[in-house]
Amino acid sequence: MKKIYLLLAILVFSLVLPALTTGASAAESTTSGTIVIALDLAHGQSSKLVSDLVNLSVPGVVFRVFGTYEGLESLGDTIASDALSGVDVLIFGEINKPLSDEEITAVKSWLDQGNKVLWIAGDSDYGDSGVARQEQANMLAERVGTHLRIDLVSVEDPVSNCGAGYRVAAVVPDEAPELVKLGITRPVLSHGPGVVAYVDDNGNWKSLKLGEATYPDNVFPLLATTANGTIVNNNDPEGNVYEIGDTGRFPIVAAEKLSSGSIVIVSGASPYGDYEPFIATEYYGVALDGPRFVENTLTWSLVEAGIIKVLLTAEDESGDELYQYPTNEVFVNGLFDLISFAVFDDGTNYIFKIGVKELGDNPWNGPNGFSLQYFTIYINTKDGGNTSGVPGSNIQISDDLAWEYAITITPGWESYIENPNSGNGPTALWLADGTVKTGIITVSASDGSDTVLVSVPKSELGDLENAGFIVTLGGHDGFGVKGYRPVSTEAEEWKFGGADSDWIIKDIAPRVVDVLPGGKDVLKPVEDKMPVLKEAVPKKAAPAPTGGLSPAIIAVSIIVIIIVAGIGVYMATRKE
Known part of the structure; x- marks a missing residue:
């Protein structure tokens, strides 16, 4: 009989307490302290409009840099695990110089910790190095474990543009998360952009054209062409999924939430650097909401990753x-x-x-x-x-x-x-x-x-x-x-x-x-x-964290555990 009571006490602890502690940690979705966004300027990126980016109103953040930029603390010229230890968000503008294998490994290890945000910016296939930049972005995307890629094509919009079809005046689609759409009333410049696609677990490329493709629950379109978007090909090879002459709403920026809780954003143009980045406020006489889009995207990603x-x-x-x-x-x-x-x-x-x-x-x-x-x-x-x-x-x-x-x-x-x-x-x-x-x-x-x-x-x-x-x-x-x-x-x-x-x-x-x-x-x-x-x-009712319990329920349950366990121990040790 003593053994039965003792086993009962142990069973209560082993079954109930883990569930309670899991619920408590799931509810802990915010982080204390300063949020660090690191920009990469160590791989051949232009620093164009970095000054505008670091002045955005993103909640609770400070900016750092890999490479050098006046006024920003440098984390070094090489991306290494120790330099990433205090970083919450890492942004790669279009990559002109390949990352080393050690750098990619460091980025993946950092991302796998969970509650991180990685933004990988690509480009169109235009020019002598366009395809190379696309492939650099895709190699990093594949290695870190996202399904998102830049297809080896370009997209233009003959109607919604800043004076030329390749200067796409992109829009935040209705399908985008509410926080990304917040306050946006004007288009966003995407200068000569590439198009985001999806590669499944078997290596098959899939279209993410809005209105036609079915998006996985953990993939989000953030910026797209209007319905007048048109696929073009400037250099070999041809695209993996999008064909020359295809029309429709093509994603220029998309995000995936990984099983670790981290967010990966992949884009066919860049938030800084580039020929003219997303963050532009006006281009060829067209008023733009680029800063608000980049600001909203970063803010949404911090929320979705559980950082704020x-x-x-x-x-x-x-x-x-x-x-x-x-x-x-x-x-x-x-x-x-x-x-x-x-x-x-x-x-x-x-x-x-x-x-x-x-x-x-x-x-x-x-x-x-x-x-x-x-x-x-x-x-x-x-x-x-x-x-x-x-x-x-x-x-x-x-x-x-x-x-x-x-x-x-x-x-x-x-x-x-x-x-x-x-x-x-x-x-x-x-x-x-x-x-x-x-x-x-x-x-x-x-x-x-x-x-x-x-x-x-x-x-x-x-x-x-x-x-x-x-x-x-x-x-x-x-x-x-x-x-x-x-x-x-x-x-x-x-x-x-x-x-x-x-x-x-x-x-x-x-x-x-x-x-x-x-x-x-x-x-x-x-x-x-x-x-x-x-x-x-x-307040809009926020969804309860999976498995989360209120502090009151947790407290009462712990008291019950102690009482039941105490009875079990007492009954197991008292004399017959």
């Missing part, structure tokens, strides 16, 4: 703003048009990403990377809280969305944060009781992608898993009303126009120009009162 966590994403497609812009030339169209919002968790910080139609080139050199906007994020986490807008905004929040935290994001001139409750509007965290905290928020902006990143320690905000968010945008003016740019009935050089005269007389004209969610209609005063914002962006 996304809490929500939202878009505003209304394109409407409440007021006419001031008449000074710095106020270009789109400055006060919110188009996207997202919240990320990197394990240590919450990172808020705000997208606008146009950030404005920072004409007065604001330290935070912009000069003209005043953003506020209101956060509702529970009942109660504050229903007033931040000073100067002239808005109210509905009772059911009363905020516990408000984050104000302004250009960041130091003199403007000395008196947070008066003057010019600080970059600060506001608590519902009126407390204002400065110096704890990190802000950066990318004029290329027209996005602003705001990082706040998680310890300051608590759990935001089920929070509601309201994002407002006004004009920043150091000589305005608590940092907000004034409004009037008619637009003036430094004032917004279009307010009703009664709003001005009664001081109920909102100084907020756009809000997400809702748009301009929810900003209009009603019945001689300031506008009350009644909508928030809720």
